[in-house]
Amino acid sequence: MRTIHAPRLLLLLGTSLVVRFGQTLRSEDRERGDVPGWVMITLMSATLVAFILVxxxxxxxxxxxxxxxxVNP
Structure with a gap:
């Protein structure tokens, strides 16, 4: 089994989220509201924070x- 290191995994997750977000924006189904967009923004932000922390x-x-x-004397 091939292991994926944390930075590469985070980069792959971030890339897939960006691609999915782009697909959501181009979607013809506008009755779903903006919830998927906010979910993607939240997940992308969390991925960025995790990547920066790593x-x-x-x-x-x-x-x-x-x-x-x-602080300590």
Whole structure:
């Protein structure tokens, strides 16, 4: 079984969400309302946040530790 690393998985998920969102916009069925659009925007935002957290985890940890050292005497 082939394993997919987290950044690549997030990129694949984000790409598929963008493609699906584009298909939703071109859809002729306008009676569904805007709910699918908001769901896609929410999922894409969550994917971006997760991707940024994975990529910047080390830098975020060091910034947090430095801030905590300044607060504690």
């Amino acid at each position: 990529m910047a985890q080390g830098a975020l940890e060091s910034m947090f530790n430095a801030a905590m050292e300044k």
